[in-house]
Structure formats: structure tokens, C-alpha cells
Amino acid sequence: MRKKMVAGNWKMHGNLAENEQLLNAIIPSLSELRANVQFAVCVPFPYLSSVQNLLQHTNIALGAQNVSQFDKGAYTGEVSVAMLNDFGCSYVIVGHSERRMLYGESNALVADKYIAAQHGKLIPILCVGETLEQREAGITEQVIQEQLRAVTEKAGVDSLSKAVIAYEPVWAIGTGKTASPQQAQDIHASIRQGIAIQSADVADELTILYGGSVKANNASELFAMPDIDGGLIGGASLIADEFIAISRALNN
Ligand code: PEP
Numbered sequence: 001m002r003k004k005m006v007a008g009n010w011k012m013h014g015n016l017a018e019n020e021q022l023l024n025a026i027i028p029s030l031s032e033l034r035a036n037v038q039f040a041v042c043v044p045f046p047y048l049s050s051v052q053n054l055l056q057h058t059n060i061a062l063g064a065q066n067v068s069q070f071d072k073g074a075y076t077g078e079v080s081v082a083m084l085n086d087f088g089c090s091y092v093i094v095g096h097s098e099r100r101m102l103y104g105e106s107n108a109l110v111a112d113k114y115i116a117a118q119h120g121k122l123i124p125i126l127c128v129g130e131t132l133e134q135r136e137a138g139i140t141e142q143v144i145q146e147q148l149r150a151v152t153e154k155a156g157v158d159s160l161s162k163a164v165i166a167y168e169p170v171w172a173i174g175t176g177k178t179a180s181p182q183q184a185q186d187i188h189a190s191i192r193q194g195i196a197i198q199s200a201d202v203a204d205e206l207t208i209l210y211g212g213s214v215k216a217n218n219a220s221e222l223f224a225m226p227d228i229d230g231g232l233i234g235g236a237s238l239i240a241d242e243f244i245a246i247s248r249a250l251n252n
Contacts, residue, residue, distance in 0.1 A: 003207045005164060005230040006247045007040040007125060008237025009065060009093060019047055023054045025240035031059055033251040037230070040091050041237065042125070045079055048087035063091030063125070066099060069112035081120030092117050093232075095127045095147070097170045107150035115155050118162055125164045125232065126151060127211070128191070132171035140169075141190050148194060157198040164207045166232040167191060172212025174234055181221045181228075184210045188227035216245035223250045 014022070023041075030039050042063035043051045052062055068078035084092060094117060095110035105113075110126070117124040128147040130140040144167070152160070167187050169179050179187075188208050196203035210222050211232035222228055230250050236242035 002205055002229050003038055004036060004250055005038040005040065005207055005209060006250050007042060007063060007091065007209065007232050008243055009042050009232055009234050010044060010237060011065070011234060012044055013238055014044065014047060016050055019051060020054060022238065022240055023051065026243055027058050027060065029244040030247055033247060037251050039247060042091060042093050048089065052088045061090040062088055063093065064089050065093045065096065067092045067094065067113055067117055069109060069116045081116050081122055084122060085120055089122060091125055092122045093127060094124045097127060097129055097168060097173060107147055111150045111154045114151050118155065118159060123162060123164060125166050127166045127168050129168040129170050135169065135171065140187065144187065144191060145194050148191065152198065157195060157202055160195060160202050160206055164209060165191060166209040166211045168211035168232060176213050178213040178218050181225050184222060185225035185227055188225065192227055214246060216242050219246040219249035
């Protein structure tokens with residue numbers, strides 16, 4: 001059975017006190033939910049240690065938001081997979097559209113980060129998605145297939161059995177505009193079909209999250225779609241009641 005997941009992407013938000021307050025509000029409610037849903041929070045690097053402590057003996061996994069493609073060396077400002085391992089990370093987001101667009105991360109670089117993560121036994125949450133311009137030009141599926149192909153050509157399709165994909169239309173991230181459940185379902189289905197051409201088993205088991213302005217009030221209808229296995233949650237993951245309600249919506 002496909003694993004379901006709700007992951008929070010805190011982006012560059014929070015501080016020691018706020019993080020503790022947020023997690024102390026979330027942890028008890030999520031602990032009551034069923035075990036077949038994986039919960040995770042992907043936090044800024046400086047808070048990995050304190051959040052690792054707060055998450056001990058909970059059902060919430062720890063993730064990071066970025067990682068270097070290199071093992072070690074003279075790469076000022078970068079953080080390696082081994083360093084994330086040191087703080088008990090299980091997940092790392094790779095290829096978030098903010099990194100692709102603001103920091104020029106190419107498909108090839110994202111593939112290298114994905115491979116590095118898996119070498120270090122981290123589960124990459126591989127983000128794919130189109131801009132508004134690309135959607136309007138009718139090339140959404142082409143863009144996403146290229147983003148995926150860059151990874152499967154380098155890492156092999158079987159690598160996806162130890163990865164999570166997040167479909168995040170760029171026009172829906174942080175904008176309050178959500179893809180309609182049907183729009184999201186169509187892309188999730190096409191992602192799964194594209195992978196099924198290479199391996200039906202991998203496609204069948206692959207967890208594909210939707211991300212882009214998921215909130216408590218739209219989560220249930222998105223999660224009801226057959227190919228949507230959960231959500232990658234930005235803004236709403238910083239509000240305890242929202243994150244709890246979204247998690248409950250998947251758990252139903
Ligand atoms: C994200 O950036 O991963 C995201 C989904 O953000 P938001 O939920 O705020 O649109």
C-alpha cells in the first residue's frame with residue numbers, strides 16, 4: 001500500500017521559541033493519528049538540533065530543505081548529507097521551485113542532490129512543477145516529465161522506491177491560489193503514468209504529494225483524489241491548528 005504523508009516546509013521562518021511552541025502544539029494531536037501516515041517537518045538548518053530533540057519519541061520525522069550535492073570540501077555555506085545524518089534527518093527537500101528559480105538550481109543539479117541524499121540514506125522529497133507561463137503555454141506535462149527524467153536517467157527509476165515526489169505548481173505556492181483537485185489529480189496521474197512506463201511497480205508504490213497553498217479548508221478535497229497521497233505544506237505548516245487539521249484530513 002502506498003505511504004501517505006504530510007510534510008511541513010517551514011522555509012526561512014521560525015526561531016527557537018516559536019518552533020518549540022509550534023511543535024508542542026502539534027505533537028500531541030498528531031500522536032493520536034493512525035500509523036500509516038508519515039508526518040515530517042523540514043526545518044531551517046540552524047534548528048535541526050533543537051527540533052531533533054523536540055521530536056524524540058514522536059511520530060513526526062525530521063527533514064531539511066536543501067543539501068549539497070558534494071560529500072565534503074571547500075564549499076562555503078553548504079551542508080552535506082552526512083551533516084544532516086548527524087542530526088537524525090530522514091528527509092530532505094530537493095528541487096523546490098524557490099531553489100530552482102532564486103538560486104538557479106538546474107534539473108541536473110537537482111538530480112545530483114537527489115543522488116547524494118539517497119547515498120546518505122536520506123529520503124529526497126523531489127519537487128517538480130510548472131510556472132504559470134508554462135501552464136498557459138500548454139507545456140506543463142512536458143516540463144514535469146523533463147524534471148523527472150533528469151533524475152531517473154541519472155539515478156534509475158528504481159531509486160524512486162526510496163523517494164517522495166511533490167507536485168508543486170509554482171503559480172500556487174504561497175499565492176493562495178490552489179490547483180483545483182481535478183487539475184492536481186490530472187498532473188499526479190500523468191506523473192504516475194510516466195513512471196509506470198518504466199516500472200509499473202515503482203509507479204504504483206510512489207508517494208506523490210501535492211503542494212501549493214494547501215490549507216485546512218481545501219485539504220480534504222485534494223486528498224480525496226486517487227493519485228494524491230498527501231501534501232507538502234508551506235505557510236499552513238507554521239500554524240498549529242492548520243497543520244493539525246490538514247494532517248487529520250489525510251488520516252480520515
Ligand atoms: C511550498 O513552498 O512547499 C508550499 C507548498 O508553500 P505554500 O503551502 O505556502 O503554498
